[in-house]
Amino acid sequence: MSAGPGAGAEPVGARHVKRPTPLRESVYEALTEMIIDGTLERGRHLVEVELAGLLGVSRQPVREALQRLNNEGWVDLRPGFGAMVHVPAEDEVDQLLAARAALESESARLAARHATKDDIAKLRELCKVGTAFQESGDIDGTVRTNGDLHNLITQMSGNRFLVDFAAQVDRRVRWYYTPVAPVRGAASWREHNRLVKAISEGDEDKSAQIMREHTEQTRKAYHELQAATAEEPAEPTSPARRRRSTR
Known part of the structure; x- marks a missing residue:
């Protein structure tokens, strides 16, 4: 390849991969x-x-x-x-988020049964971190911390099959959640705090209900955003989006 203008400078979006892995x-x-x-x-x-x-x-x-x-x-x-x-179809999103709701509501129920003081402390800390990311407008940090919190609740369930199933849909859920993270905003983290409170109190039914309602709110927000986006005039696609800081 020939060196173009500004040779030596990294292009926007460049992220050279690490070599030890294939x-x-x-x-x-x-x-x-x-x-x-x-x-x-x-x-x-x-x-x-x-x-x-x-x-x-x-x-x-x-x-x-x-x-x-x-x-x-x-x-x-x-x-x-x-x-x-790929551009996900509406029914594709519904099917995945419905599967997620089933997995995570049961995970929340079992987490309430098995939670330790250390688990609750970790959940509360994640809520603080996620809220801080959300308030600062750091979407990448918000999405990452949201995933960490949900993953921890699944781990707390003690059911390895739930853990395996959740891992299979985790990335796809993050993909769907990223566009709605700014829309869900503070409401999402208020729901997380309510959920952590129910888990800390050992209330299995309430924990499952809050998680089910939480995932339903995300599903609704996704569809509302897609409908609103469809009504807006298309904008030119930029070569690459600069990522927000994840620090």
Whole structure:
């Protein structure tokens, strides 16, 4: 490759992968996270040479990663056109969030049964951290902490099958949640605090109910946002979105 203007400077969105892990795996992980956090927007046309430049790799591992992402539903490969970031259909979102509600309401019920003082302290700390991220407008931090809190509750359930099932949908849930995090805002963290209180009191039924209502509010917010977005005029797609600080 020839050195272009500003040789030596990293392009916006560049995130060179670590080499010890097999390269195709590192590229797959990097592209998946770029889709989840919105750096690669839904519906965006993915050009192998551009992605290779962002990641500092050759086109071959990018091509392999795109094939895997297509198999897993993150990317759509269209003959004669190339790859595009998948745009979830309404029923697709509903099905996943319904599965999440079932998994997490049961996790909350069991967490209330098994919670230790240390568990409750960790949950309360995550609520504080998440609220701080939300108030500062750090979307990446908010989404990450939201996921950490939900994952901890699932771990607290003591049911390894729930843990495994939740892990399978975690990334997809984060992808759906990222756009609605600013919309849900403080309300989401108030619900989290209510949930942690119910778990700390050992109230299994209330914990399950609050979690079910919490996930339903997220589902509604997602659909409302999609409906509002559909009514807005389309804007040009930028080459890459600068990520907010996760520190």
